[in-house]
Amino acid sequence: MAVRLCDVASLLRSGSWAAEPWTGVIAAMETQLSNRLTCNNTSNGPSTISHNCSSPVESGSIEDSKTNLIVNYLPQNMTQEELKSLFGSIGEIESCKLVRDKITGQSLGYGFVNYMDPKDAEKAINTLNGLRLQTKTIKVSYARPSSASIRDANLYVSGLPKTMTQKELEQLFSQYGHIITSRILVDQVTGVSRGVGFIRFDRRIEAEEAIKCLNGQKPPGATEPIMVKFANNPSQKTSQALLSQLYQSPNRRYPGPLAQRFRLDNLLNMAYGGVKSRFSTMAIDGVTSLAGINIPGHVGTSWCIFVYNLAPDADEGILWQTFGPFGAVTNVKVIRDFNTNKCKGFGFVTMTNYDEAAMAIASLNGYRLGDRVLQVSFKTNKTHKA
DNA sequence: TGATATT
Numbered sequence: 355m356a357v358r359l360c361d362v363a364s365l366l367r368s369g370s371w372a373a374e375p376w377t378g379v380i381a382a383m384e385t386q387l388s389n390r391l392t393c394n395n396t397s398n399g400p401s402t403i404s405h406n407c408s409s410p411v412e413s414g415s416i417e418d419s420k421t422n423l424i425v426n427y428l429p430q431n432m433t434q435e436e437l438k439s440l441f442g443s444i445g446e447i448e449s450c451k452l453v454r455d456k457i458t459g460q461s462l463g464y465g466f467v468n469y470m471d472p473k474d475a476e477k478a479i480n481t482l483n484g485l486r487l488q489t490k491t492i493k494v495s496y497a498r499p500s501s502a503s504i505r506d507a508n509l510y511v512s513g514l515p516k517t518m519t520q521k522e523l524e525q526l527f528s529q530y531g532h533i534i535t536s537r538i539l540v541d542q543v544t545g546v547s548r549g550v551g552f553i554r555f556d557r558r559i560e561a562e563e564a565i566k567c568l569n570g571q572k573p574p575g576a577t578e579p580i581m582v583k584f585a586n587n588p589s590q591k592t593s594q595a596l597l598s599q600l601y602q603s604p605n606r607r608y609p610g611p612l613a614q615r616f617r618l619d620n621l622l623n624m625a626y627g628g629v630k631s632r633f634s635t636m637a638i639d640g641v642t643s644l645a646g647i648n649i650p651g652h653v654g655t656s657w658c659i660f661v662y663n664l665a666p667d668a669d670e671g672i673l674w675q676t677f678g679p680f681g682a683v684t685n686v687k688v689i690r691d692f693n694t695n696k697c698k699g700f701g702f703v704t705m706t707n708y709d710e711a712a713m714a715i716a717s718l719n720g721y722r723l724g725d726r727v728l729q730v731s732f733k734t735n736k737t738h739k740a
Numbered sequence: 741t742g743a744t745a746t747t
Contacts, residue, residue: 426745451747463744493745500746510741534745552742586741 420472421448423479424497426464428452429488431682431706434465439685441467443670444481445474463490466497481671487678507534507555509564510585514538514549515576526573527553531560552585656684657711659703661718662729664688666696676718677703681710702733 425437434452441447452465469475475496483494498504514523524536538551555561561584569582661673673686685704688697705711711732719730 422747424746428744430744449747453744453747455744461744464746466747495745497746504746507745512741535743537742539742550741554745556745 418496418498419468420496421470421475422466422468422497423475423494424464424466425482426493426495427490428461428463428465428492429490429682430461430463432461432487433684436682436684437465437467440674440683441469441478441482443674443686444469444478446470482674485675485678487683488681503559504557506584506587507558507561508585509553509555509561509582510550511553511580511582512550513578513580514547514551515573515578516547516549518547518573518576520551522573523551523553526568527555527564530555530564530567532556656704656706657708658733659705659711659715660700660729660731660733661703662700663723663726664697664699664701664728665724665726666699668697668701672723673701673703676723677705677714680705680714680717682706 423441425441428437432452434450437452438447438450441450446469448468448470450465450467453462454460455462467475467478469478479494479496482492485492485494509527511523518538520536520538523538524533527533527536532555534554534556536551536553539548540546541548553561553564555564565582565584568580570579572579659677664672668688670686670688673688674683677683677686683703683705686701687703688701689699690696691698703714705714715730715732718728721728721730
C-alpha cells in the first residue's frame with residue numbers, strides 16, 4: 355500500500371477552518387444586527403435614540419489590517435520562537451507575539467503574526483490555516499483591531515436539558531450573533547451531557563443580548579430554565595490553584611540524564627533500524643555531548659534531522675506539514691540551488707524533544723513523499739543547537 | 741466552569 359504523505363497531510367487538513375472573510379463586513383452590519391437582536395424581556399425596550407448615543411463598535415473596515423493575523427489553537431508547548439519560525443517560512447515578519455498568562459507565563463494557545471507584506475499574510479492563511487501540529491489543528495485568520503467590543507464574549511450556560519446536542523445549543527444561541535465556538539461538557543465516564551456548556555460569540559454585545567434573552571428562559575421543549583452568564587476568566591483562578599497547576603505540570607517530562615541517555619540509545623536503534631554497529635558508545639557519547647543533553651537544565655537544546663530525497667519543488671511548508679504532527683518543530687529548512695531556487699534534494703528539520711524526533715524519524719524514514727522515498731535521520735556530523 | 745479568539 356502506498357499511503358503518500360501528501361495525501362495524509364490533505365486528510366489532516368480536510369477539516370480545515372475556512373478563512374473568515376467577514377472580518378471587514380461585520381462592522382458594516384452592526385446597525386442591523388443591533389436592531390435585530392433587541393428582545394422583549396429587557397428593561398430598556400425600543401425607545402428613542404439617545405442624543406449622545408455612540409456605537410459600542412469600532413467604525414469601519416478600513417482600519418482592519420491586511421498584514422496582522424491571529425493564530426488560534428496552537429499546541430500548548432509551542433513557543434513564540436517556534437511560532438515565528440513557522441510563519442517566517444512564508445515571508446518577512448514585522449512582529450510576532452504568543453499570548454501568555456500574565457501570572458504563570460503559560461501559553462494561552464493563541465498568538466499574533468504581523469507580516470511586512472499583505473500578500474504574505476494572505477499566503478499564510480491559505481497555506482497554514484488548518485495545519486495540524488501535534489494534537490492541534492491551528493486556525494489562521496485576519497486579526498481585527500484590538501477592541502473592548504470583541505473581548506469577553508464567552509458565555510457559561512447551565513441547566514441545559516441533558517438531551518440537548520451541541521448543534522441544538524448553537525441553534526438556540528445563533529439567533530443572537532455569530533458563534534465562534536461552542537461546547538457541551540460531558541461526564542468523562544458515561545459521556546452523558548452534564549447540562550453545562552460554553553458559547554463564545556464574536557462580539558460582546560451579542561453575548562450580552564443572549565444573556566438578556568436566554569437567561570432564566572426555557573429552551574423549546576425544556577422543562578427547566580437555563581442559566582446564561584459570562585464565563586469565568588481563567589486568570590481568576592486562585593493562586594493556590596495556579597501553584598498546584600504549575601507543580602503538577604512541569605515542562606520537563608524527563609527526569610534526568612540517565613533517562614535521556616537510555617532514550618537516546620533507543621532512538622538510535624529506532625532511527626537506524628538496529629544497525630547499531632555504526633554507532634559505538636563513543637559515538638553516542640559524542641552525540642550526547644554535542645547535543646548538550648548532559649548539561650543540567652538543558653532548556654533550548656534541540657535535535658536536527660536530515661531529510662534526504664526531497665523533490666525539486668519541495669518547500670518549507672511540506673516539512674512543517676510532515677514533521678509537525680510528531681511534536682515540537684522549531685525550524686525547517688529546504689536547501690536550494692542558488693541559481694534555480696529549486697530544492698537540491700534535501701533539507702533539515704529541528705525538533706525540541708528526542709522522543710518526538712525519534713518517532714518522526716522512525717515513521718518517516720523510508721516513507722514515500724510524492725514520488726520519492728525519503729531518507730530521514732539525525733544529522734550526524736554536527737548538531738544544531740537552538 | 742473547558743481549553744484557551746484580540747496583543
